[in-house]
Amino acid sequence: MNRELVEIGLRIAGLILTGLVLANFIAAKRWDYAGSLGGTKLIVRQIFHVHCAYIVAIIAALALISLGWPSLLLEGGFSKVFCAFFSLFWLSRVIVQLTYYDRELRRNDRCWDIFFLGVFLTLSFIYALATYYQ
Amino acid sequence: MKELLQIGLQIGGYSLALLCIGSFWIPKILRWKEHLNDLPPLMRELWWTYSIYIWSSHVFFSVLTLGFGDWLMSGSGSAIAMNTFMLLWWSVRLYLQFFGFDFSEITKNKFNCVGKHLLTLLFIGLVTLFGGLVCWNLGWL
Numbered sequence: 001m002n003r004e005l006v007e008i009g010l011r012i013a014g015l016i017l018t019g020l021v022l023a024n025f026i027a028a029k030r031w032d033y034a035g036s037l038g039g040t041k042l043i044v045r046q047i048f049h050v051h052c053a054y055i056v057a058i059i060a061a062l063a064l065i066s067l068g069w070p071s072l073l074l075e076g077g078f079s080k081v082f083c084a085f086f087s088l089f090w091l092s093r094v095i096v097q098l099t100y101y102d103r104e105l106r107r108n109d110r111c112w113d114i115f116f117l118g119v120f121l122t123l124s125f126i127y128a129l130a131t132y133y134q
Numbered sequence: 135m136k137e138l139l140q141i142g143l144q145i146g147g148y149s150l151a152l153l154c155i156g157s158f159w160i161p162k163i164l165r166w167k168e169h170l171n172d173l174p175p176l177m178r179e180l181w182w183t184y185s186i187y188i189w190s191s192h193v194f195f196s197v198l199t200l201g202f203g204d205w206l207m208s209g210s211g212s213a214i215a216m217n218t219f220m221l222l223w224w225s226v227r228l229y230l231q232f233f234g235f236d237f238s239e240i241t242k243n244k245f246n247c248v249g250k251h252l253l254t255l256l257f258i259g260l261v262t263l264f265g266g267l268v269c270w271n272l273g274w275l
Contacts, residue, residue, distance in 0.1 A: 031176060043237070044170070054191075055184055069211065101179055102179065
């Protein structure tokens with residue numbers, strides 16, 4: 001596999017990540033985050049929203065760099081560590097979904113469950129490839 | 135200036151490692167278990183998942199700061215991008231410390247008070263460090 005193909009893979013990952021950023025906003029509406037948090041203390045609501053915002057920021061930054069400057073992720077040295085971290089990051093998200101998230105909820109939305117498992121696995125695979133081929 | 139930034143990277147890296155260790159007490163201090171009881175299962179799961187991902191990002195920042203200081207000062211495009219990202223990350227956190235979070239519901243005792251001030255100091259230090267690194271990499275220092 002050559003460098004150009006890995007760069008294309010990273011750009012595809014960037015597109016997928018852009019979709020994930022948008023999906024976060026849709027999920028907030030679909031699962032009624034605001035309503036669910038309504039009865040809790042202000043600090044709990046604030047921490048949840050801050051965590052959501054930081055997660056979206058991580059994904060958006062990764063999307064930006066993967067889409068716009070994939071070559072920066074293939075410079076060797078630290079780039080290798082960076083890609084390895086994100087490969088593990090997305091692989092761990094697969095494990096979380098399979099072992100931690102509510103089974104009944106997943107069963108009720110089986111199509112989305114499988115779709116997002118595929119998305120996270122693909123992302124993990126692309127960043128693993130980028131780690132290996134540099 | 136280079137030596138100063140290198141010392142800053144060491145202090146910043148160890149402080150981040152301490153923050154990661156100290157984070158294990160946050161759920162207890164803020165009584166998360168008690169507060170999260172009223173939430174639907176999905177929200178509780180999201181809460182813990184997001185918290186762990188944020189924590190793992192802090193671990194990553196700590197490893198990066200302690201182990202890849204030379205790279206962070208290398209002046210490369212990726213180093214500028216990473217330093218800028220961490221500068222934004224900690225600037226937002228510093229802003230939230232002063233103007234965002236409502237700390238009135240946290241038990242007021244000496245331990246929590248010292249912890250809050252130490253966190254504020256840490257965020258100020260990290261903003262200064264990564265701000266300095268961005269300037270260094272851009273050739274402004």
